Amino acid sequence: MSDVVLINPNINIVDKEKDHYSVLDHLGLGLVAASLERSGISVEIIDGYALNLSKEVLIEKALRAKPSFVGITCNFIGFEDAIDIARNIASVDNNPFIFMGGEHCTYSADEILANYHFVDAIVRGEGEITSVELINNFNILSNVAGIYYRDQKSGKVFKNPDRKAIDNLDDIPFARRDTLDYCKTHKETSIIGMLTQRGCNLDCHFCNAHTFFRLGGGKFIRRRSPQNIADEIEILHEKYYRFNMIEKMYFYDANFIDGSRQSKQWAQELAHEIIKRNIIIPFEVYMRGDSVSPEHDQELIDILKKAGLSSVFIGIESFDQNDLNVFGKKIETDNMERTINFLIENDIFGLTQGLIMFNPYSTFQGLRRTADFLLKYNLASFWNMSQKLQLFPGVKLISKLSSEGLLDNKINSNEVYSYKFQSQSIEKMSNYLIAMNDNPIVINDNAIMRYVRGAVPELYKSVSDFPDIIKLLHPINLLINKKIKEINELNHSYFVNIISSYESGVPQDKIDKYKSEYLSSSDKSVRDLDNLYNDMLRTVDKSLSEKIINNKVAETI
Structure with missing residues (x-):
């Protein structure tokens, strides 16, 4: 049993193995947990994202701990799951006190408390001191700075003054590293x-x-x-x-x-x-x-x-x-x-x-300029050239867009703000490219190219004591660099073509045809890159195996 359970929902935005991402612990929860623990409060962290837990398993683990308090962090992507987790946990007999925190919840606190009666409080801004005071004073929350909360009897929502920034960061205990402990045990x-x-x-x-x-x-x-x-x-x-x-x-x-x-x-x-x-x-x-x-x-x-x-x-x-x-x-x-x-x-x-790449004021000329720059520095991945401004609650641009009639009227607490573009053609183009990001070929373009570019230098380091092996790798590395350049050029060419198409009003069927041709070429190029990297791995494995065999023969002689 634990006094507090802290939860990070699984947002499922990447397949960590397929997309070549390592496990990452949630620093915010680790810092809050360390502060609570230092105050004598027992804490369990359940990091659904790092441990790839389903929502059902996460809820089961949380209930098994029988906590008096449950803290949930989330961004806008994981908000729906976070609310569903809170709803399920709130429905049990002991009815734990549920609070939420993080940047998105901070700026959406009014709406969350208005719409979800089972959420008892929102921790706004820095959470270390506030979380400790909330738990130690949950019967009298009116004096706890940095929270919006719901009175347990009347249901009325109160907004306490925000907490002044922690002046000396050295006073904060080092974050708990539960996820790293898990990875160490499971050799991940x-x-x-x-x-x-x-x-x-x-x-x-x-x-x-x-x-x-x-x-x-x-x-x-x-x-x-x-x-x-x-x-x-x-x-x-x-x-x-x-x-x-x-x-x-x-x-x-x-x-x-x-x-x-x-x-x-x-x-x-x-x-x-x-x-x-x-x-x-x-x-x-x-x-x-x-x-x-x-x-x-x-x-x-x-x-x-x-x-x-x-x-x-x-x-x-x-x-x-x-x-x-x-x-x-x-x-x-x-x-x-x-x-x-x-x-x-x-x-x-x-x-x-x-x-x-895209914002409400984007111009075709500006898009071309940035695309040319990305090509120059081998950054012309499809991902980079399709990214759209995410308008988070609380940012300055909101008031500017609102005054110019570009901000959509409604925001749900599970969303960033939506907005209109000054150019309808660029807005259509942006939506078209964003929709392509779910295509497996496009996902591979980003994931495999990024992975290979990072893995090749590490592979060189691993055989740095064997100049003969490094010599064998050089020709393959030249082909890898050539292929990466080719993929960047392919992405850039497609993007510039799409710009011209939407700028001149090319019919949609032709735009769809360009997409099919691009995806076919991209698929082949990315597969070629993956094969080249695997050739490099095989070369290293074979060379090291031969060295081991030769050493054993020498020892026998």
Whole structure:
């Protein structure tokens, strides 16, 4: 039995094996669980997504724990399942107190409490302190900052003031890592998630990072000390990484380096601390397109790479200046390209990047410009060229679209806002491409190409002590790179063709014919790429097997 059960529903957006995704623990639940546990409250985490649990199994596990409180996190994709889970759990005899949290629930709190009587409270914003106070004071919730709640007797909904941001992040206990423990026991590969700072000092119009972590006021940026971060990494290194079960560590900070001198100094101190303790785990960070520059930051990048920095995810969004202005990015395309080239030269430009190809103000010219940019950097996957702006509750763009008559009138709490495009032709094109993302051929285009691009360097590393094997791999690697370039060119060509078709009003039957031709070519190219990678694997396996046999013969002689 547990006092509290924390649940992450299974959103089923990827087949982890087929789409080549590793298991990922839910950092938010781990942080809340650690805070509750430190306060003497027993907690069980049930991560349906990480463990691939059906809704029925998840509910059964939760009820078996007989908790007094159930906390459920979700985004808009998993909202319906989260509500169904809450409804089922609320119907049992002991009727546990049910609260929900996370970014989507925070900004949809009014509607959730109005429409779902079995949800007792919403934890808004940072959840560590709020969750502890909610459980310790659930009979008198009026003094708990950071919640909207339903009075148990009257049913009336009350909105308490939002909680001020936690000033010292070092005070938060390290996240519980239940999923990593599971993966260790079952010998599965996993990914580590970390938050080294909270907030963002920028105010992009499509993003909540600027406000979510400080709803009740406080600093825009709060950073953990390098020593505190290194203490946690040291534990993760000792407990998990040394058992070869960790693929990579992701720093989920909205902007790891914000471009300021203070931010760069902090990052450098963290890198030194990691190197000093010899607790290096390959990690990826998120940055803006102008966070670092070749003129000022080569020394910083060098020390971060020594500390384990292996890739950088850039929030590119678009390479059309008009789009960037709509998004409130406050960045010039020239600066962004200079930063990207700098990261490529240092071999840390990530395999995936942040893209928003379509938005309500998209133009055909802007779409072409961004598509050309993606082709230049081998980022022209179908996925990247079909992504549409997701308008989350609470972002600034909502008011702009509303004032211009582009925002749809109604939002359900299980959805992001829907909107109209200024150009009906571009809206039709966007809807057509998004619908194609469910096609297995398109799924493979994204998954296999991304997987191969990431796996080949790792394969080279695994045989780095065998120059004769590496020599055998080079010709295959050249063919792989050629095939990846060919797939990017195929995707770009199709996208540009579709732009011209919708721009000039080509009949739908012709557009459908282009799609069929494209899918046929894409299927063949992606299969060829997969076969080339398998050739590389077979070459390594055969060469290593021959070495083992030769060594045994030598030992016998």
